[in-house]
Amino acid sequence: MDKMNHSSAEAEAETIEPLRYLSKGEAAAIETELLRDYRFGQQQLIEIWGQACALAITKAYPLSSLGKKQPTVLVICGPDQNGSIGLVCARHLRMFEYEPTIYHPKRSPHSLHQDFTVQCEKMDIPFLSYLPTEVQLINDAYNLVIDAMLGPEADCANIKEPYSGILVTLKQVKIPIASVDVPSGWDVEEPSQEGINPEVLISLTAPKKCAMSFSGKHFLAGRFLPYDIQKKYELNLPDYPGTDCLIEL
Amino acid sequence: LPFSHLSLGKKQPTVLVICGPDQNGSIGLVCARHLRMFEYEPTIYHPKRSPHSLHQDFTVQCEKMDIPFLSYLPTEVQLINDAYNLVIDAMLGPEADCANIKEPYSGILVTLKQVKIPIASVDVPSGWDVEEPSQEGINPEVLISLTAPKKCAMSFSGKHFLAGRFLPYDIQKKYELNLPDYPGTDCLIEL
Numbered sequence: 001m002d003k004m005n006h007s008s009a010e011a012e013a014e015t016i017e018p019l020r021y022l023s024k025g026e027a028a029a030i031e032t033e034l035l036r037d038y039r040f041g042q043q044q045l046i047e048i049w050g051q052a053c054a055l056a057i058t059k060a061y062p063l064s065s066l067g068k069k070q071p072t073v074l075v076i077c078g079p080d081q082n083g084s085i086g087l088v089c090a091r092h093l094r095m096f097e098y099e100p101t102i103y104h105p106k107r108s109p110h111s112l113h114q115d116f117t118v119q120c121e122k123m124d125i126p127f128l129s130y131l132p133t134e135v136q137l138i139n140d141a142y143n144l145v146i147d148a149m150l151g152p153e154a155d156c157a158n159i160k161e162p163y164s165g166i167l168v169t170l171k172q173v174k175i176p177i178a179s180v181d182v183p184s185g186w187d188v189e190e191p192s193q194e195g196i197n198p199e200v201l202i203s204l205t206a207p208k209k210c211a212m213s214f215s216g217k218h219f220l221a222g223r224f225l226p227y228d229i230q231k232k233y234e235l236n237l238p239d240y241p242g243t244d245c246l247i248e249l
Numbered sequence: 250l251p252f253s254h255l256s257l258g259k260k261q262p263t264v265l266v267i268c269g270p271d272q273n274g275s276i277g278l279v280c281a282r283h284l285r286m287f288e289y290e291p292t293i294y295h296p297k298r299s300p301h302s303l304h305q306d307f308t309v310q311c312e313k314m315d316i317p318f319l320s321y322l323p324t325e326v327q328l329i330n331d332a333y334n335l336v337i338d339a340m341l342g343p344e345a346d347c348a349n350i351k352e353p354y355s356g357i358l359v360t361l362k363q364v365k366i367p368i369a370s371v372d373v374p375s376g377w378d379v380e381e382p383s384q385e386g387i388n389p390e391v392l393i394s395l396t397a398p399k400k401c402a403m404s405f406s407g408k409h410f411l412a413g414r415f416l417p418y419d420i421q422k423k424y425e426l427n428l429p430d431y432p433g434t435d436c437l438i439e440l
Contacts, residue, residue, distance in 0.1 A: 039309040091415075226310075
C-alpha cells in the first residue's frame with residue numbers, strides 16, 4: 001500500500017513530497033506555536049481533534065457494521081490532553097448515536113479537563129468506576145475500545161498505575177482497539193515491540209514517527225493547520241477530500 | 250455548501266465575510282478560517298474589533314492564515330459585486346438591538362441592500378428582529394441557523410440550513426426543540 005503521497009500517474013509540474021512523520025520534539029513545537037503564536041485556544045484544539053476522531057471512528061466502524069445489539073464503545077481516557085480528546089470524541093459519538101461508555105480513572109484537576117468531563121456527564125454518557133480485569137466482560141459488552149490514554153507527551157518508559165494495568169488488559173481484549181494519536185505505551189518515535197496492537201490509528205494533525213510502519217487502518221484527522229506551519233515543518237499533508245476533516249492514509 | 254467551488258462564477262473563489270463586534274462576528278471569523286482550509290479565498294471586513302481576548306484570538310488565527318482584512322468597505326457597490334462571489338453576513342446576531350443599529354453597521358446594511366451577489370447570513374440576518382422578519386432589511390439568499398432556528402426565520406423563503414450538531418439531548422427535550430435528524434455524520438441539515 002502506498003503510504004507516501006506519490007502521484008505517479010498524474011502529469012503534475014511539481015513533484016509531490018512524501019508525508020512527514022513527526023518526532024516528539026516537532027509535535028510539541030507545533031502545538032506550542034499553535035497556542036502561543038497562532039493564538040489557538042487549548043479548548044478549541046481539543047474540540048477540533050475530538051470531533052475529527054469521532055468522525056474517523058464512524059468511518060472505520062460505521063453503526064451498521066457493529067456486531068453487538070447496541071452500538072457500544074468503550075472509551076478509555078487518560079489524565080492529560082489525550083484523555084480530553086477522548087472525552088470530546090465520546091461526546092460526538094453520542095451525537096452520532098453510538099453508545100459510548102467512558103473509563104476515566106484519574107481525572108486531571110485542570111479546569112478545562114473537568115469541563116469536558118461535565119459535558120460528557122450531561123450527555124448521559126456512563127462513566128465506569130473501575131475497569132474489569134476479566135477481559136471477556138469487555139469483549140462481550142463493547143464493539144470496540146477507543147484508546148485515549150497516553151499521547152505523544154507521555155513517557156512510555158515510565159508508565160504508572162493504573163495505566164500499566166489497563167495496558168495489560170488491553171493487550172488481551174479480542175475486540176478492535178482504535179488509538180488516538182499514539183498507541184498508548186508506544187514510544188512516539190518507535191513502534192512498540194510489546195505494546196498494544198490497535199486495529200486503527202487516528203493521527204492528529206500529522207502522523208508521528210512511530211506510525212511509519214503501522215500496518216492497520218491509519219487516518220489523519222484534524223483539518224485546521226495553518227498553511228504557514230505546514231510549510232515551515234514541511235509536513236506535505238495530503239489533500240483532504242472535499243470538506244472532510246479526515247483522510248485515510 | 251450551496252456554493253461549492255464549481256458553482257462560483259468568478260475566476261477566484263472569493264468570498265467577503267463581514268464580521269460584527271460580538272459573538273456573531275467571532276463566528277464569522279472562524280467560518281472564514283475554515284473556508285480558507287476548504288480553499289475558498291475569504292476576505293474579511295471587520296470594522297470594530299471587540300477588546301475581548303477570545304475575539305482577538307480568532308482574529309489572529311485568521312491573520313496567520315493570510316486572510317486579508319479590508320480597512321474599509323467600498324460604498325461603490327459594483328466593486329463588491331465584481332470582486333466577490335458572495336457575502337457572508339456575520340454582523341449582528343440574536344442579541345443585537347435591531348431598533349438601534351449604530352455606525353458602521355447601519356451604513357454597511359445600506360450597502361448590503363444594494364449588492365447583486367448572494368448574501369448568506371449567520372444565525373439571524375443582520376438588521377432583522379430575532380422574532381420578526383424585517384420589512385426593510387437585507388434579503389439573504391441563504392440563512393444558516395445555529396443550534397435551532399429563530400422566530401424570524403419562520404417565513405424565510407431562501408435556502409435555510411440548521412448547523413451545529415452538539416446540543417445535549419436534555420436541552421433539546423427541555424426546550425422541546427424537535428430538531429430534525431441530521432443525515433449520517435453531517436453537522437448540518439437543510440430545512
